[in-house]
Amino acid sequence: MKYLFILLIATSTLADTLPQHGLNLPMRIARKPGIQTFGDMNLNEISGEIQDFELFVNYFLHGLDAFTINLAGQTAISDINADGKPLTVADLVYFKRVIIGEALPYPRSSGFSAEHDTTTASLSLNDYTLQINDSVMIGGVYILAGGNAMPRLLVDDFQMQKHYDGLYTRIIIYSFEENTSFTGPFLEISAPIISIEMATETGNPVKIDRIP
Ligand SMILES: [Ca+2]
Ligand SMILES: [Ca+2]
Numbered sequence: 001m002k003y004l005f006i007l008l009i010a011t012s013t014l015a016d017t018l019p020q021h022g023l024n025l026p027m028r029i030a031r032k033p034g035i036q037t038f039g040d041m042n043l044n045e046i047s048g049e050i051q052d053f054e055l056f057v058n059y060f061l062h063g064l065d066a067f068t069i070n071l072a073g074q075t076a077i078s079d080i081n082a083d084g085k086p087l088t089v090a091d092l093v094y095f096k097r098v099i100i101g102e103a104l105p106y107p108r109s110s111g112f113s114a115e116h117d118t119t120t121a122s123l124s125l126n127d128y129t130l131q132i133n134d135s136v137m138i139g140g141v142y143i144l145a146g147g148n149a150m151p152r153l154l155v156d157d158f159q160m161q162k163h164y165d166g167l168y169t170r171i172i173i174y175s176f177e178e179n180t181s182f183t184g185p186f187l188e189i190s191a192p193i194i195s196i197e198m199a200t201e202t203g204n205p206v207k208i209d210r211i212p
Helices: 002-017 024-031 050-066 071-076 089-100
Strands: 119-121 123-126 129-132 138-146 159-164 168-174 184-188 193-200 205-208
Touching: 050 071, 050 089, 050 159, 050 168, 089 138, 089 168, 089 193, 138 184
Parallel strands: 119 205
Antiparallel strands: 123 129, 129 184, 138 168, 138 193, 159 168, 193 205
């Protein structure tokens, strides 16, 4: 978390102080008050802040309890890839892309719906190693595991956070760097996997054929 925070600070400072920098245009749009875009998770009318991203990560760790300001409003504004489905890993990945300048934020106007292709991937679990087959390039993963899981991340340039609530462990894997993705073996985990959600590196949803 500390590393993420430093990265976010660095990104924010870059975008705020270097108007000629390529990262700046989407950040300016995302952060400008008065323009309604998705991603203002703390509902302070500024989208794409460090706090907005951290709050969304906290949702994956703590569920809806992370939203203490306005549950309905914070849920609705999390549909950052504007496909009509809030609170998804695809939204988190797309949010990162918006903040670092890889993608533009979607306007939050009524009736607007963005089209995102859904990719299908298969997963396998051998010797406690979870693997993505099909060479699908992944940008984010959320796993709900039974018990107090102790997973180990096997890929570079990504970070993992987890929270055990006494019954389940919620695990979120994401990156805050440009052009980051992985495929193949990515996680050691011995706890039973209850559900998995994934998104591609571009923030499109991934359909998983079955949970291994
Ligand atoms: Ca905000
Ligand atoms: Ca969405």
